[in-house]
Amino acid sequence: xxxxxxxRAVLKVGANSDIPAEIVSFTDFDRDNxxxxxxxxxxxxxxxxxxxxxxxECLTGDVFHSSxxxxxxxxxxxxxxxxxxxxIILYLRQEGRGIGLYNKIDAYVLQSQGMNTYEANEHLGFKxxxxxxxxxxSMLQAMGVKKLKLMTNNPRKIKAMEAxxxxxxxxxxxxxxxxxxxxxxxxxxxxxxxxxxx
Numbered sequence: 001x002x003x004x005x006x007x008r009a010v011l012k013v014g015a016n017s018d019i020p021a022e023i024v025s026f027t028d029f030d031r032d033n034x035x036x037x038x039x040x041x042x043x044x045x046x047x048x049x050x051x052x053x054x055x056x057e058c059l060t061g062d063v064f065h066s067s068x069x070x071x072x073x074x075x076x077x078x079x080x081x082x083x084x085x086x087x088i089i090l091y092l093r094q095e096g097r098g099i100g101l102y103n104k105i106d107a108y109v110l111q112s113q114g115m116n117t118y119e120a121n122e123h124l125g126f127k128x129x130x131x132x133x134x135x136x137x138s139m140l141q142a143m144g145v146k147k148l149k150l151m152t153n154n155p156r157k158i159k160a161m162e163a164x165x166x167x168x169x170x171x172x173x174x175x176x177x178x179x180x181x182x183x184x185x186x187x188x189x190x191x192x193x194x195x196x197x198x
Contacts, residue, residue: 041086051087098130
């Protein structure tokens with residue numbers, strides 16, 4: 001039986017910026033899954049019903065601002081909103097919907113040849129989405145969260161949180177439409193049933 005996940009360390013960041021927050025690390029995640037939480041506002045807000053964003057790592061979008069996805073824009077939107085009203089971003093090491101960075105780049109090549117994002121993953125031998133949100137549940141439980149508002153367009157995340165917490169509200173992210181991600185977003189809406197108004 002796995003050990004109970006607990007908060008490991010809390011570090012204040014951004015003390016001299018307009019977006020003060022705390023980074024929380026956790027016990028019992030392996031080195032390939034060193035997830036963190038970013039807590040905006042008072043850490044005590046975790047006892048109420050904080051706004052929560054479950055964000056899967058996307059190096060190409062979050063750091064290099066890839067035009068192929070909307071990940072970086074969603075992360076920036078979450079940070080901006082939570083810097084104003086508080087909340088928690090769970091940053092999960094699940095690159096490429098759980099297939100890893102190199103495989104995601106392989107999938108990008110296949111998408112350039114005409115496959116959609118889900119077909120490319122399947123062509124590489126993966127499910128269309130390899131992610132689990134069990135670690136997100138464990139992180140929130142370790143932080144004392146019992147009810148929350150969830151910021152997402154992804155029905156799988158909503159279902160995962162509803163199974164473990166009192167979901168007070170569902171908050172949609174904006175539509176970050178760009179020339180290179182139009183087909184990607186249409187595929188997420190049609191096949192992944194993401195709540196997108198395109």
